[in-house]
Amino acid sequence: METAVAGLIQIKNIELCADYDFVMPLEHMSASEPSSKLKTVKASCQTCRLRDLCLPIGLAPDEIGKLDKLINRRQRVRTGQHIFRAGKPLHFLYAVRSGFFKAYEVSNDGIEQINGFYLGGELLGLDAIGSGSHQCSAVALDDGEVCEIPFDALETLVREIPTLQRQFHRILSREITADHSIMKLLGSMSAEQKLAVFLTSLSARFNMLGYSPTSLFLKMSREEIGNYLGLTLETVSRTFRKLQDDGLLDVQRRHIQIRDLKALQQMTEIGHCNH
Amino acid sequence: METAVAGLIQIKNIELCADYDFVMPLEHMSASEPSSKLKTVKASCQTCRLRDLCLPIGLAPDEIGKLDKLINRRQRVRTGQHIFRAGKPLHFLYAVRSGFFKAYEVSNDGIEQINGFYLGGELLGLDAIGSGSHQCSAVALDDGEVCEIPFDALETLVREIPTLQRQFHRILSREITADHSIMKLLGSMSAEQKLAVFLTSLSARFNMLGYSPTSLFLKMSREEIGNYLGLTLETVSRTFRKLQDDGLLDVQRRHIQIRDLKALQQMTEIGHCNH
DNA sequence: CGCGTCCGTTGATCAAAGTCAAGGTACGCT
DNA sequence: AGCGTACCTTGACTTTGATCAACGGACGCG
Numbered sequence: 001m002e003t004a005v006a007g008l009i010q011i012k013n014i015e016l017c018a019d020y021d022f023v024m025p026l027e028h029m030s031a032s033e034p035s036s037k038l039k040t041v042k043a044s045c046q047t048c049r050l051r052d053l054c055l056p057i058g059l060a061p062d063e064i065g066k067l068d069k070l071i072n073r074r075q076r077v078r079t080g081q082h083i084f085r086a087g088k089p090l091h092f093l094y095a096v097r098s099g100f101f102k103a104y105e106v107s108n109d110g111i112e113q114i115n116g117f118y119l120g121g122e123l124l125g126l127d128a129i130g131s132g133s134h135q136c137s138a139v140a141l142d143d144g145e146v147c148e149i150p151f152d153a154l155e156t157l158v159r160e161i162p163t164l165q166r167q168f169h170r171i172l173s174r175e176i177t178a179d180h181s182i183m184k185l186l187g188s189m190s191a192e193q194k195l196a197v198f199l200t201s202l203s204a205r206f207n208m209l210g211y212s213p214t215s216l217f218l219k220m221s222r223e224e225i226g227n228y229l230g231l232t233l234e235t236v237s238r239t240f241r242k243l244q245d246d247g248l249l250d251v252q253r254r255h256i257q258i259r260d261l262k263a264l265q266q267m268t269e270i271g272h273c274n275h
Numbered sequence: 276m277e278t279a280v281a282g283l284i285q286i287k288n289i290e291l292c293a294d295y296d297f298v299m300p301l302e303h304m305s306a307s308e309p310s311s312k313l314k315t316v317k318a319s320c321q322t323c324r325l326r327d328l329c330l331p332i333g334l335a336p337d338e339i340g341k342l343d344k345l346i347n348r349r350q351r352v353r354t355g356q357h358i359f360r361a362g363k364p365l366h367f368l369y370a371v372r373s374g375f376f377k378a379y380e381v382s383n384d385g386i387e388q389i390n391g392f393y394l395g396g397e398l399l400g401l402d403a404i405g406s407g408s409h410q411c412s413a414v415a416l417d418d419g420e421v422c423e424i425p426f427d428a429l430e431t432l433v434r435e436i437p438t439l440q441r442q443f444h445r446i447l448s449r450e451i452t453a454d455h456s457i458m459k460l461l462g463s464m465s466a467e468q469k470l471a472v473f474l475t476s477l478s479a480r481f482n483m484l485g486y487s488p489t490s491l492f493l494k495m496s497r498e499e500i501g502n503y504l505g506l507t508l509e510t511v512s513r514t515f516r517k518l519q520d521d522g523l524l525d526v527q528r529r530h531i532q533i534r535d536l537k538a539l540q541q542m543t544e545i546g547h548c549n550h
Numbered sequence: 551c552g553c554g555t556c557c558g559t560t561g562a563t564c565a566a567a568g569t570c571a572a573g574g575t576a577c578g579c580t
Numbered sequence: 581a582g583c584g585t586a587c588c589t590t591g592a593c594t595t596t597g598a599t600c601a602a603c604g605g606a607c608g609c610g
Contacts, residue, residue: 105455109544113459127455129448135455155441159434166430172447173404179454180380180402180410184388186461187505191597222558230462235597237559253558253606269384466567497588507568512589528576528588 043074043147053121053208054095055149055171058163067164070153071095077140083124085137090128092148096120099144100219103127103136114228116178117141117202117220120209125151126175141219186230191239194229196267199249203258214258318349318372318422328396328483329370330424330446333438342439345428346370352415358399360412365403367423371395374419375494378402378411389503391453392416392477392495395484400426401450416494461505466514469504471542474524478533489533 045056045064056064074097077083083094086105101118115136118124124146128134158165185197199216207213218225222233229236240256243249248264250257258264320331320339331339349372352358358369361380376393390411393399399421403409433440460472474491482488493500497508497515504511515531518524523539525532533539 105459107459107544111463113455113463115455115458127448127451130445130452131449135452155437155444159437159440162430162434165434169430169447170405172444172451173402175451176402176447176454177405177410179451179458180388180390182458183390183454183461184380184382186458187502188386188388221556227462232598233558234560234599238597241559269382496586508588509569509590510567513567516589 041074041076043071044068045071045147048097048147050095050097050121050209055123055164055167057167059161059167060163063161063164066157066161070157071147071149074145074147076143076145078143079140081140083138083140083146084128084134086134089133090125090151093126093151093154094124094138094146095149096122096124097145097147099140099146100142101138101144101146102141102220102224103138105136112227114224116182117228119205123171123175126172191229191231191235192242193267194231195225195236195239195243196264198225198229199256199258200261200264200268203261203264214261216256216258218254218256316349316351318346319343320346320422323372323422325370325372325396325484330398330439330442332442334436334442335438338436338439341432341436345432346422346424349420349422351418351420353418354415356415358413358415358421359409361409364408365400365426368401368426368429369399369413369421370424371397371399372420372422374415374421375417376413376419376421377416377495377499378413380411387502389499391457392503394480398446398450401447466504466506466510467517468542469506470500470511470514470518471539473500473504474531474533475536475539475543478536478539489536491531491533493529493531 045051045054045068046061048054048056051057051064056067059067075083077099083101084092096118098120101124103115103118103124105113105115107113115127118138124138125134127136129151154168158168181197185194189197202216202218203213206216220228222236225231226233226236231239240249240251243264244251248258248260250259320326320329320343321336323329323331326332326339331342334342350358352374358376359367371393373395376399378390378393378399380388380390382388390402393413399413400409402411404426429443433443456472460469464472477491477493478488481491495503497511500506501508501511506514515524515526518539519526523533523535525534
C-alpha cells in the first residue's frame with residue numbers, strides 16, 4: 001500500500017515542469033463555471049516532455065515552433081473543473097499535459113455515459129469536429145494541465161505541415177480503433193475480463209508516461225468504472241474482490257497493486273466470451 | 276411483405292447509374308482473393324448522386340474535378356467479396372456507392388467482432404490510418420460498388436482544398452461519435468432497446484438514401500446483428516418476435532416492415548436503462 | 551473530537567439474457 | 581423435383597450480473 005501511495009505521488013508529479021513562468025491567473029470559464037480559477041501559462045511543445053506522445057510526433061524543430069505559436073496557453077485545472085461542456089461550440093482541442101480527465105455525455109433522460117478517460121499526451125474534444133460543437137463534457141478527476149489548441153488555426157497549420165497532418169489523422173483514427181476495442185469489450189466480455197482490460201490498459205498508459213505499470217491509483221469511483229465498462233458499481237466492487245482473491249491484485253479502495261500483470265493480460269485475450 | 280420486397284429492389288437499384296462505361300473487368304485482389312472478379316469503371320463524384328452525402332460535400336465544381344482525378348476507379352463488388360482484409364497495408368479508403376458492407380475484426384482467439392455496417396455515401400477504412408494497415412476486414416453483404424480513394428493522394432489534396440479538409444475531418448470525427456453511441460447502446464441498453472436503436476438507425480440511413488424508412492430488407496443474419504449489438508442470435512430472434520407481438524414490426528425473416536416508427540424511436544430514448 | 555456524508559463492500563434475491571437442444575423453413579444445387 | 585444446408589424460431593434450463601438493502605470505513609467539516 002505504501003507503494004500505491006508512491007504511485008499516486010508520482011502521477012501528480014508529472015505536472016511539475018520548472019521552466020515556465022506563471023502568467024497572471026485568469027477567470028477562464030466565465031459565468032457558467034463559477035468555481036473556475038484556471039491559471040494559464042504560455043505553452044511550449046518544444047520542451048514538453050510529452051512531445052513524443054502528443055501532436056508534435058515527428059515534427060522538425062522549426063515546425064514544432066509553428067505549433068507552439070498556435071497553442072497560446074497551458075491551463076491549470078483543478079479536480080472537478082470542466083474544460084468544456086457538451087453543447088458549447090468547438091473553439092479548442094485540448095491536449096492533456098498532466099492530470100486525469102473524464103469525457104462524458106448526459107442524455108436527455110439524465111443518464112450519464114462515460115466515453116473515456118484521458119491521460120497525458122492524449123487529445124480531448126475530437127468528437128466535436130463533426131458537428132462543430134462539443135458532444136461531451138470533459139472534467140478533471142485530478143489536478144492537472146491542458147494545452148489549449150485553437151482548432152481553426154490547427155487545421156490551417158495542418159495544411160502547411162504534412163507531418164503534422166499525418167499525425168493529426170493518426171490521432172483521429174486511433175480514437176476510432178480505441179472505441180472499437182471498447183465496443184468489443186462491452187459486447188462480448190465478462191465482468192472479470194472487462195476489468196482486466198481496463199486495468200491493463202491503464203497500466204500500459206501509465207507505463208508509457210513513465211510511471212509504475214503495477215501500482216495504480218484510480219482517480220475514478222467504482223460507479224464511474226462501472227459506467228464506462230457497462231457494469232454496476234456493485235459488480236465492479238465484487239470483481240475487484242474476485243481478482244484480489246485470485247492473487248492478481250491488491251485492492252485498497254482506489255489503490256490497486258497489480259500482482260500478476262501477465263495473468264491479467266492473458267484474461268484479456270482468452271476467449272471465454274459468450275457469443 | 277410485397278412492400279418489403281419492393282424495398283429490397285429499390286436498394287439494389289441505387290447502383291444503376293447509366294452514364295458510365297464499363298472499363299475492362301479486372302482481377303483486383305490477386306492471389307489471396309481467388310473468387311474476385313471486380314469490374315472497375317472510372318469514378319466520378321461530379322455526377323454521383325451521393326455527392327451530397329460523401330466526401331465532396333460543399334466542394335466547388337472545379338474542386339470536385341480534382342477529387343475525381345484522384346479517385347481513379349469505381350469497383351463492382353459481389354456479395355461475399357472482400358474490399359480489404361485486416362493486416363493489409365492501407366493504400367485506399369473506400370467510399371460506398373451502393374450495396375451493403377460489413378466491417379469486422381477477428382481476434383487471435385478466432386472470435387469475430389463486427390465494427391459496423393456501411394451504406395452508400397459512407398467511408399470504409401478510416402481505422403487503418405492510425406497504424407497504416409487495416410485493422411478490420413470489409414466484406415460485401417450485397418452486390419454493390421465502391422470508389423477507391425488513394426489515401427496518400429487524398430491527404431495531399433486535403434492540404435490544397437480547405438473545404439475538403441474540413442469535410443474529411445468531419446467524417447473522421449463522426450465515426451468517433453457514432454462509435455460513442457454504440458458504446459452507450461452496448462453498455463446500458465436492454466435487448467429490446469438495442470434492436471430499436473439498430474432498426475431506427477438503419478431506417479434513417481435508408482431514408483437519407485431515398486429509400487423507404489419503414490420497409491427494410493436486412494442483409495445480415497441474426498447472428499451478425501447479435502454480434503454487433505452484443506446479443507446472441509437467439510435473443511435477437513426472440514426480441515424481433517416481441518416487437519412484432521407488440522405491433523411495432525412485421526417480421527418475415529429478413530424482411531422487416533416497421534409498423535410504428537415513432538414508438539420504436541421512443542424506446543430508443545426512454546431511460547429504462549439499468550445502471 | 552465527533553458528526554455526517556460519500557464511497558465502497560457484502561449479502562440475498564431476481565430477472566434478463568445466455569446456453570443447450572430440437573425442430574422448421576427457405577433456398578440453392580444436382 | 582428432391583435433397584441438403586444454412587438460417588431462423590422456439591422451448592427449457594442455467595448463469596451472470598442487476599437490484600435491493602444493510603453496513604462500514606475514510607474523510608471533511610463544524
